[in-house]
Structure formats: C-alpha cells, structure tokens
Amino acid sequence: MADSASRGELLILESDVEGHSQEWLQHLVEFVASDDAEGSICLVAPPALCAALSRHMPAGATDRVRFMAMTPREQALCGHRVLTIAAFARWWAMRSYLRRSGASAGFFLSLDLLCIPLGLGLGARGKPLAGILFRPSVHYAAMGEYRPSLGERLRDMRKSLFYRLMLRNPAIRTVLSLDPFFPDHAAAYYPAGAKVRALPDPAEPPATLARLSPAVHDFVPAGRVGMLLFGYLTERKGPLAVLEALRLLPEATTHRIAVLFAGRVDPALRGDIELRTASLGRDRPELWLRIEDRRLDRDELEALVARSDVVLAPYQRFVGSSGVLLWAARAGRPVLAQDYGLIGRLTRDHHLGVAVDTTDPERLAAAIERVVEQGPQTFIDRPSAARFVAARTPQCFASLVFSSTQPQPDST
Numbered sequence: 547m548a549d550s551a552s553r554g555e556l557l558i559l560e561s562d563v564e565g566h567s568q569e570w571l572q573h574l575v576e577f578v579a580s581d582d583a584e585g586s587i588c589l590v591a592p593p594a595l596c597a598a599l600s601r602h603m604p605a606g607a608t609d610r611v612r613f614m615a616m617t618p619r620e621q622a623l624c625g626h627r628v629l630t631i632a633a634f635a636r637w638w639a640m641r642s643y644l645r646r647s648g649a650s651a652g653f654f655l656s657l658d659l660l661c662i663p664l665g666l667g668l669g670a671r672g673k674p675l676a677g678i679l680f681r682p683s684v685h686y687a688a689m690g691e692y693r694p695s696l697g698e699r700l701r702d703m704r705k706s707l708f709y710r711l712m713l714r715n716p717a718i719r720t721v722l723s724l725d726p727f728f729p730d731h732a733a734a735y736y737p738a739g740a741k742v743r744a745l746p747d748p749a750e751p752p753a754t755l756a757r758l759s760p761a762v763h764d765f766v767p768a769g770r771v772g773m774l775l776f777g778y779l780t781e782r783k784g785p786l787a788v789l790e791a792l793r794l795l796p797e798a799t800t801h802r803i804a805v806l807f808a809g810r811v812d813p814a815l816r817g818d819i820e821l822r823t824a825s826l827g828r829d830r831p832e833l834w835l836r837i838e839d840r841r842l843d844r845d846e847l848e849a850l851v852a853r854s855d856v857v858l859a860p861y862q863r864f865v866g867s868s869g870v871l872l873w874a875a876r877a878g879r880p881v882l883a884q885d886y887g888l889i890g891r892l893t894r895d896h897h898l899g900v901a902v903d904t905t906d907p908e909r910l911a912a913a914i915e916r917v918v919e920q921g922p923q924t925f926i927d928r929p930s931a932a933r934f935v936a937a938r939t940p941q942c943f944a945s946l947v948f949s950s951t952q953p954q955p956d957s958t
Contacts, residue, residue: 555648558590559639576604577941590616636660653950668717676720718741722947745947776873786815788807793829809838848877859881861904898930
C-alpha cells in the first residue's frame with residue numbers, strides 16, 4: 547500500500563453506472579496507459595462498471611490501473627433517494643477506500659452531492675480531495691434571459707451557501723467545473739473561489755461505424771428527417787415533452803420525420819412512455835417513432851448520431867452538461883436544445899443549433915416544424931462546431947483531472 551501512495555496513486559470514486567461514467571473513466575484509463583509521468587489510479591465503482599472497464603484495458607495500463615468493486619450495500623446507500631444520505635454515504639465511501647487502498651488523494655467523478663458533507667468541513671484523514679461539479683446554476687442570471695421560479699431561487703441560494711463552505715474546506719484542493727462560465731463567478735463571489743477551474747467536457751474521436759440492432763438499422767427511412775434523443779432517458783431529459791410535441795405537429799411534418807429514442811428508459815418513466823407512444827401510434831400512424839430501450843455502446847451511438855439529421859436535447863430546465871452538444875457537433879449535426887442555462891448559452895454562442903423553451907410542447911413542436919421546413923443544416927455553423935470540438939479533448943480532460951489534487955498556489 548505504501549508503494550501506491552509513494553507513486554502518487556489517485557483514487558477515483560464513481561457510484562453511478564448510468565450516464566457518462568464508463569466513457570469518462572475509459573478516458574482516464576487510456577491517459578494513464580499513455581502518460582509518461584509517474585502515477586497510477588485506483589477506480590472504485592460498482593462491479594458492472596469495473597467489469598466493463600477491465601474488458602477494454604489498453605496496453606500499458608495493467609500495472610497502473612486497479613479496480614475495487616463497491617459492495618451492493620455501498621452502491622445502494624450512495625444512490626439513495628434521500629440525497630443527504632447519498633451525500634454522506636459517498637463521503638464515507640471515499641474516506642474508507644482511501645484508507646484501504648493507500649492511495650494518496652481522492653477524486654469524486656461527480657462532486658455535486660458532496661457539497662453537503664464537504665461544506666460541513668469533513669475531510670479524508672488529511673488527504674487532498676477534488677472532483678467534478680456538474681450543475682453550478684447559481685450564475686445563470688448572467689447567462690441571458692433567466693426567470694427562475696421560487697423553487698429555483700431557493701435551490702440556488704442553498705447551492706451558493708454550500709459552495710462557499712465547501713471551497714473553504716482545506717481538504718478540497720480543486721473543484722473542476724463542466725460549466726466554463728462558473729470559475730469567473732466563483733472567483734468574484736467566493737473567498738476561495740480560485741479553487742474552481744474549468745474542465746472541458748471531453749469529445750471522443752470518431753469511432754468506426756458499428757453494426758446496429760435490427761430495431762434501429764433502418765434509421766433514418768428514405769425521405770425523412772431523422773431526430774435522435776439518446777442517453778439515459780429520465781423525465782428531466784425531455785422524452786415526455788417530445789412525445790407531446792409530436793402530437794401537436796401538422797400531418798405534413800409528421801410524414802417527413804423519423805424519431806428515435808436510444809438509451810435505457812428510467813423504470814419510473816417506462817409505463818408513461820409506453821402509454822404515450824401507443825396513443826401516438828393509433829392517432830398519428832404516419833409518424834415513424836421507435837424506442838430502443840437499452841444501453842447502447844459508444845460505437846452504436848456514434849453510428850446513430852452520424853445517421854441522424856438532428857440531435858434532440860430537450861432538457862426540462864435541467865442544468866445537464868455539454869456532452870450531447872459535443873456528440874452532435876463532432877458529426878456536424880444541429881441540436882434542438884433547451885434555452886435554459888449552460889446548454890442554451892453554448893448552443894447560441896457556438897451556433898450549434900436551435901435553443902427554445904423545451905418545457906413548452908407548443909414551442910418545441912414549432913421548432914421541430916421550422917427545422918424540417920428550412921432544413922437541419924441551416925441551423926448549424928459547421929466550422930464553429932469543429933472549433934467547439936477541437937477545444938475539448940479527452941487528453942485535456944484527463945490531464946486536468948490528474949493535476950487537480952496537486953497544490954495550487956492561488957487556491958487559498
């Protein structure tokens with residue numbers, strides 16, 4: 547164990563299986579395999595995630611990457627519906643695995659919930675900690691038209707308090723923000739705000755086109771505009787809003803589109819989606835609509851994005867991250883995205899597509915109709931999209947993660 551610590555081993559904790567986890571951890575494994583600097587990583591994750599990553603170990607990574615599988619109880623507590631319980635469970639898991647592994651520092655792949663225990667001053671036996679902050683919405687008033695609800699105001703006040711307290715915690719070395727506009731806000735408003743640094747959401751290199759399952763092989767049928775919504779499909783990702791918008795479209799438009807939902811559907815949402823799609827099938831038989839309810843691997847998603855004409859990101863006032871924008875921009879496909887917060891700002895600034903109020907099915911339907919009528923490529927500036935992708939590489943992402951627990955002279 548002492549050898550691990552002396553080599554500067556970084557322990558990375560990720561308790562979630564869905565979403566970005568496997569892709570980002572794969573970036574870190576590949577970086578360790580190709581990096582000449584001293585160092586190694588210990589990945590603490592659910593058994594399924596450890597197994598998936600171990601099957602894709604690059605040459606040179608075997609001696610520098612090790613896995614520690616979380617127990618079912620640990621995984622259940624870290625994913626508890628009561629967020630305070632989940633937060634303290636993740637902090638406790640980090641503290642426990644740092645002790646058991648002998649790693650020299652700890653990194654939370656998702657830091658948002660940890661603002662509670664870390665804001666209360668809890669640490670990890672003197673070892674430095676860092677992590678990625680996904681949803682710092684407290685600065686959205688400076689990002690265009692923003693009319694927060696009472697609930698959003700209270701949420702942002704609570705976040706701001708815990709950010710301030712967390713950044714004062716001496717155990718926190720660096721907070722990496724997926725929102726490139728948040729570090730300036732943190733530096734201006736929090737005494738230890740210099741600890742916050744921007745982290746590029748990593749863009750994958752193009753993959754080889756994969757063989758698709760029979761259910762999606764014919765996406766997109768000839769003569770139709772293909773619209774793709776992908777990822778782990780929760781309510782806040784907007785699938786219900788899309789289904790409602792499809793019902794509102796004129797028949798001339800539904801004859802011209804093909805819509806595919808690709809990704810595992812949240813079990814809590816599955817019944818509602820099935821009812822709505824069945825109703826659409828009866829009432830709008832001219833509409834091409836399919837749902838591929840399973841986790842798709844990276845190559846399959848790459849192929850689907852390349853086959854699509856428009857990528858849907860109809861978040862429901864959900865902060866999210868810019869990953870979906872990168873997938874679309876890399877393939878030169880416009881997004882139809884929410885106008886709220888970071889996603890809307892990036893879509894507008896980089897001319898990546900159309901940003902509308904996606905919580906309103908009528909506005910979403912009007913945007914779909916406009917994209918079909920004017921042509922999808924009208925809504926994307928491809929050179930700007932290419933520059934957007936070029937500035938966000940897996941190598942830059944991984945390098946910043948690995949340097950995040952090193953001393954920062956201006957972070958006090």
